[in-house]
Amino acid sequence: MLVNFPYEIFIEDDVSSQIDNVLSKSGLGKKCIIFCNENVRELMGEKILSSMDSVHADIVEPDSLEKSYVASMADKCSHYDFVIGMGGGRAIDLAKYAAFVSGKPWVAFPTILSHDGVVSSRAILNENGTKISVDAKEPSMIIADMNTIQKAPYRYIAAGAGDLISNITAVEDWKIAHKDGREKYHVVMAKLSLLAAEAVQEHIQEIRIKDRHGLEILLWSLICSGFAMNIYGSSRPCSGSEHNFSHALEKLGSDALHGEQVALGTIVSAYMQGGDWQRIRSVLKELNLPTSAEQIGVDEKMATKALEISASIRDRYTILSKNHIDEKKAQDILSACDVL
Secondary structure, three states: OOOOOOOEEEEEOOOOOOHHHHHHOOOOOOEEEEEOOHHHHHHHHHHHHHHOOOOEEEEEOOOOOEHHHHHHHHHHHOOOOEEEEEEOHHHHHHHHHHHHHHOOOEEEEEOOOOOOOOOOOEEEEEEOOEEEEEEOOOOOEEEEEHHHHHOOOHHHHHHHHHHHHOHHHHHHHHHHHHHOOOOOOOHHHHHHHHHHHHHHHHOHHHHHOOOHHHHHHHHHHHHHHHHHHHHHOOOHHHOOHHHHHHHHHHHOOOOOOHHHHHHHHHHHHHHHHOOOHHHHHHHHHHOOOOOOOHHHOOOHHHHHHHHHHHHHOOOOOOHHHHOOOOHHHHHHHHHHOOOO
16 A cells, blocks of 8 residues: 655645745745636735746636546646646646646645545546546645635535534444445544544634634644545545435535535434434534535435435445435435434
8 A cells, every 4th residue: 555645734824925935845846837716816826926936837727627628737737847726626626636647746725625625636527517536646735825714705614614524424334334344444544534523523613713723623634534535545434425415416416515515414324324413413503504405405306316316326335225215215314304
């Protein structure tokens, strides 16, 4: 097993005054390409460009996450020493996959903390209208400007916390698979995943008010969650039946945030696992996360269908694998845990 970790994690209130020095000493090279959208370019990108003297940087605003398009961006990367993904999930996913295809190192520069993909070696792309998970690579460096992160709308911060809370049922599904002889359970990676979820629960109020310390806890928790996946070599420590439910919602047309969907799925999964779903629901409420299908803009028909097809979304043994869920049973489950 070969596990790669970032060479450096650079966290400051304002990184602009030091970023040129940090990057120039990183050994990554002297020329980089930055992927970000127009808003992030105005918010942070131009400031970073003006701060760089030793490293030449060009900014590209990508048009799509379609796999073929991202592959074409990899051709651009081949002319640079390293890649920076600056922004949210789209920029990070594009950068990590383009860097993987081109064989270049990449730097994660999140401006929002909405999911645990900052560190993970998987990228979520589009292919023929469907979201797919593909092999990518871990970042060589993580840069976090806390002043910028603090300006993000709270909804995205809450979504990041929701993605971490979902680790609770993901690990329980892993235990179920181990108990049923389907795969080995690795306690170190599982505990690292649960540590990330526990840290969020212990700092809810600080996260709610976007306190600097609370957001740094959230950032480190997302990093720990990513480490758990990278060490194990798959998303298993942080992705179970609750993620199946989220992927099913996306397939059916939901446009809620990933963290909102998996948080809602965590309530459902905990109920099916015989866990304390009421407590999880209470935690999500404290974080001001949606706890019903209606609150994420999903009607009863879509939610019911999503749970009905969740087991078939991907080949991973979870609590869904132990239950045959038809339309009636899906309705009963969702009603019992107050999602409908």
